[in-house]
Amino acid sequence: MATKKLAIIATKGTLDWGYPPFILASTAAALGYDVQIFFTFYGLQLLRKSLNHLKVTSIGNPGMPMPMPMPVLLQALPGMQSFMTTMMKSTMKKKGVASLEDLRSLCAEADVKMIGCQMTVDLFGFSPSDFIPGIEMGGAATFFEFAGESDICLFM
Amino acid sequence: MATCDKELDARGLNCPLPILRTKKALNDLTGGQTLRVVATDPGAIKDFQAFAKQTGNELVESGEANGEFTFVLRKKA
Numbered sequence: 001m002a003t004k005k006l007a008i009i010a011t012k013g014t015l016d017w018g019y020p021p022f023i024l025a026s027t028a029a030a031l032g033y034d035v036q037i038f039f040t041f042y043g044l045q046l047l048r049k050s051l052n053h054l055k056v057t058s059i060g061n062p063g064m065p066m067p068m069p070m071p072v073l074l075q076a077l078p079g080m081q082s083f084m085t086t087m088m089k090s091t092m093k094k095k096g097v098a099s100l101e102d103l104r105s106l107c108a109e110a111d112v113k114m115i116g117c118q119m120t121v122d123l124f125g126f127s128p129s130d131f132i133p134g135i136e137m138g139g140a141a142t143f144f145e146f147a148g149e150s151d152i153c154l155f156m
Numbered sequence: 157m158a159t160c161d162k163e164l165d166a167r168g169l170n171c172p173l174p175i176l177r178t179k180k181a182l183n184d185l186t187g188g189q190t191l192r193v194v195a196t197d198p199g200a201i202k203d204f205q206a207f208a209k210q211t212g213n214e215l216v217e218s219g220e221a222n223g224e225f226t227f228v229l230r231k232k233a
Contacts, residue, residue, distance in 0.1 A: 027172040030179035031210045096170040096197070106176055 004028075006035045007147035009155045013042030015054040015085060015100065016064075020156050021046070022103035028152075029110035036150075037107075038143040040117035043156075044124070047116055047131045051100050055085045108134055115142060160192040160228060161185055167196045167224065174200050175207055178229070182213060187233035190216065195225045204229075 006028045010021040021043075025035045039047050045054060058064045058075045067087070074080070092099075098106075107114070114135045120126075121137060128137075136142075147153050164181045166174035174195045181191055193204070201218065204227045208215035217228035 023172050026176055030172075030176050031207065096168045096173070098170075098173050110179075 004033045005146065005150040005152070006033045007143070007150040007153045008035070008037045009143070009153075010037055010039045010043035010046060011041050011156065013045030013054065015056040015088060017156065018046050018051070018054055018100045019103070022100060022107055024154070025112045026103055026106045026110060029107065029112050035107075035110075036113040036115060036143075036146045038115045038117065038138075038147075041120050044116055044120050044126065044131075046100070046104070047114060047135055049130065049132055051104070054100065055081050056088045057081050058084055104132070108132075113146075161189040162191045164191060164193045166193055166200075169195065170197050171199050171203065175203055178204075178207065178227075179211075182229065182231050185231045187231050189231050191229045191231070193227045193229070195227070196223060197225075200225050200227070 006025070008021050008025060010018075012018070021037050025037055028035050045051075056064070058066060058070075059072065059081075064084075089099075115138045116131060116135055118137045118139055121128075162181055162185055164177055166177055169177070174193065174197055178191065178193055181193075185191060197203075201220075204215060204218065204225075207213070208229060212232040214230040214232070215227060216230050217226070219226045
């Protein structure tokens with residue numbers, strides 16, 4: 001049986017949206033898939049050396065469970081985003097959910113290939129030293145080289 | 157309960173960690189050897205069945221007691 005292939009495009013740079021690409025990529029790798037993730041636009045944040053800057057926000061995100069009901073204007077107050085991020089991280093830890101850094105390392109160990117979008121790197125003025133080692137840079141054509149032969153292709 | 161070649165404590169871990177640790181633990185075994193995994197994630201029951209089916213490692217035993225799930229996998233030869 002030929003090895004199955006999973007291609008993922010990761011476009012979001014928030015703490016919560018960092019999870020789906022890394023969870024699915026690491027699990028697919030454990031199941032024997034050949035996996036590539038293409039990080040573009042805000043998704044590039046997931047390749048930065050430290051992920052401590054990633055936040056979760058309830059603004060524009062009415063589906064986020066809140067410990068207590070709170071008007072949107074209050075949620076926009078300075079410090080609220082950091083507070084919610086701290087709360088979310090502590091809940092995740094309590095529930096045995098892996099940190100993003102851990103999941104990312106597990107992906108790297110399992111030979112998940114991570115590709116940063118060169119155009120976005122230029123656009124946002126990142127330098128190669130901003131990112132974890134072992135990743136590649138490429139463009140849309142690079143992504144399609146793998147995605148065109150993939151069994152599953154996901155946009156996140 | 158038969159003894160296994162390796163034990164993995166995945167209690168308190170949430171998806172996808174029990175599966176990822178299991179995969180890692182299986183890497184240390186040779187074909188035919190067995191691994192016992194104890195987990196508390198309720199999603200693990202279905203996940204271990206799916207893992208076994210897709211990787212060809214046989215799920216020899218699957219049980220639940222006191223909120224803990226025990227799985228025995230035999231590594232594919």
